[in-house]
Amino acid sequence: MAASGLSGTEKKVAFSLASVFGLRMMGLFMIMPVFALYGQHLSGFSPLWIGIAIGAYGLTQALLQIPMGILSDKIGRKPVILGGLVLFAIGSLIAANADSIYGVVFGRAVQGMGAIAAAVLALAADLTRDEQRTKVMAIIGICIGFSFALALLVGPIVAQHLGLSGLFILTAALAVLGMVIVQALVPNPIYQAPRGDTVAAPARLRRMLADPQLFRLDAGIFILHLVLTAVFVALPLDLVDAGLVKEKHWMLYFPAFIGAFFLMVPLIIIGVKKKNTKATFQIALVIMMLALAGMALFSHSLTALSIAILLFFTGFNYLEASLPSLIAKFCPVGEKGSAMGVYSTSQFLGAFCGGMLGGGAYQLLGAQGVFELALGLMLLWLLLTLGMANPVMLKSYTLAAQVADKSQAQVMATRLSQLPGVAEAIVVLEEKVAYLKVDEYFDLRQARAVLGSPN
Template sequence: MQNFTALERRAAISLALVFAFRMLGLFMLIPVFAIYGKDLIGFSPLWIGLAIGAYGLTQAILQIPMGWMSDRIGRTPVMLLGLTLFAVGSVVAALADSVYGVTIGRILQGMGAISGAVLALAADVTREEQRPKVMAVIGATIGLSFAVSMIAGPAIAAAGGLSAIFWFTAALALAGIVIVLTIVPKTQHQAIDSEALARPGFIAELFRHPQLRLLNLGVLVLHLLLTAIFVVLPSQLQTNGLAAPEHWQVYLPVFVAAFVLMVPLMILSMRRQQEKGYFLFAIGLLIVSLLLMINGGLWPSAIALLLFFTGFNYLEASMPALVSRIAPAGQKGTAMGIYASLQFFGAFLGGVLGGIISGQFGAASVFALAGGIGLIWLFLARRMQVPQRAQRLSYLVGDVDDAAAKTLVSQLSSLNGVLEATVVVNEQRCYLKVSSTGFDPKQVEALLSRHS
């Protein structure tokens, strides 16, 4: 966190913790519910999937609206509301004696969709040149939370049963509330920043963007595959002689090794400027791993998990960066909001699909279908185009109307090194994507001074 101010450092750490606590609570059910939920009233393969994926539906629906609400009533109230809903949902699930009650609790957990408010607050309190670093710190907690949840979930469930998972999740939510009240920076002024928060006027346009559409479909499929296989995988490991409390013995080495293998893939893809090729290779790893899981043996399953999470980690890390690079200037917040919504919707679809298929045709059919979906994704992803790397900047432009904004966009776009320019009139701000070479900020400043 070099070059951060004390405020930026505090914001990065506290908001990352809030983000991590929420994601950890959502993920911990994934590796244990198929085993520890068998004593619940109404337990069935379909309801396994619904309970695991239910949070994704409400997250997908409320992700963008909760961000908009934070513009109206403030970031802190929205975060407190979201964490309170998350805590209530956890308590409802902990007290439930039926799979239906657990599913209702998961739906309530998903209603605490605070990602937009967290990222917007990070934008409010950070300098523009440090903002990408702060966002990266917060974003990295997603992958870390998932890895920890896959190990902590089985350990907590083995010690206290399924309800212990939800009581622990409720405690995490309360800890998040304490952090928001005591450590997270408070802001009286909320920066209007379309690069951080979704804006209604851009949604339809970005849904039609061909390259963003491919990435949105990709993250939906990625989380569909993840949730679908964990509807059946824990039971498969148990069938192969690995008791539920011992599942961490597979998950821990797999996650460590997958992370170690993912890092050189990231480095090589950037160094060789072959990001598309490595992207397709990672999807290929997913497909091979899913086909290996059909075998059902313990060692094939462990090897398959290693391949799956090597590919998963690479894609999970690279796709948000590609969305950020492809999104038009001034529309990154909306693009990331759509991306996050489809990510969670994929988790919901995966749970439902995994539950239906496993109930009708068995575990092997889930892996086979998942592999087929992966093949379709691989075919479609060949059309992906990786853009050149660019820096994103924003400037205040003063009082401009629509006509003046159109003229200003044309003039900005003609400057050397400016790849894209957008002027958002109601924010009185222009957003630029600029190349790493040939761009002179003094030209922009001189142009804007003539319009002020």
């Protein structure tokens, strides 16, 4: 086995599914830096409809994210993923052939109906061992971040040479490439990972919403993607007004996004060394607030806007990367699938609302109004974090349990809870698994002995 701990199959799973996820997200993101600039020929064009078109995918994604995940439990992961990619390609072609902004909005909404995130992550869980699952999910997460950076580079270049229609045709081609990867490279699962790790359970969703720590994180990802979408309604137009021609926007976005990856490293190091994730989280929020303030105050200075964009992406990258891991740390044991379902729905709903609010604010108040609105929302998020607990560094395990009835499951759960290093334990009879959250003193062999699992 490789030094990373991933088997050959797990590496294949990680990189093939990361590619599928990344290609789709790249197709969604490419429109963001260019639509306000290259969509002005469409009938019905206005700042409000710019925002709606950019964020329309978020509404259908939010509505269908959890149902599509549940459907993947019933008919299989691959059929749902392939069907979602077909819908994404159809939506792209609708948008490519639209001569009005309303047609683009409809196409973007159809793109969002291909809500495959839950099914992709569930398939990744099905095809990987529990102890390696975190690494596979991290690879997928990194690929999503890279796809956003690539979208900022490719989107303006493609729009410059092929126009908006060519951009949407490219997104359809990316969806087809994703289908080929799913069919040719992704193995077929021979079992399903435990439901609590992957797909949302409707009965548990209300509990996720009522949890104060999870609510702060769900509200946070909602605000983060609202702000991102709203900013990209106004920022491209502001850059043109500041003297940067639209054909050269990628020369600013892409280096800024990559530079921000390096600048966020000190935040990560500080958080780990000080064991104070909450403080570094709040620092990232303040960095984004400074960026938005700079955009609002110095909208006619290209130098100031460039610095603000670098700061914006630094804070954004850190928050986007840290929020899913915080969800995993705060969610009740065995309910990660439900917690992530609410989180993903909040994320996509934020993108939709960001388009609506950003477009409306730009139409009424101009770019400065958009940035000030975004700044106010980030301040609200900062205030919400004041009551946020500092997460304890715990690992999660999902272990097979040789359990026959409910009373035996209760006994196992009690014995597991008494083991050194176990912070939380639950045994689920129906799934025949035990979910554990543990610290560095945990001994895996002791837990497997209790559960009757092989070493």
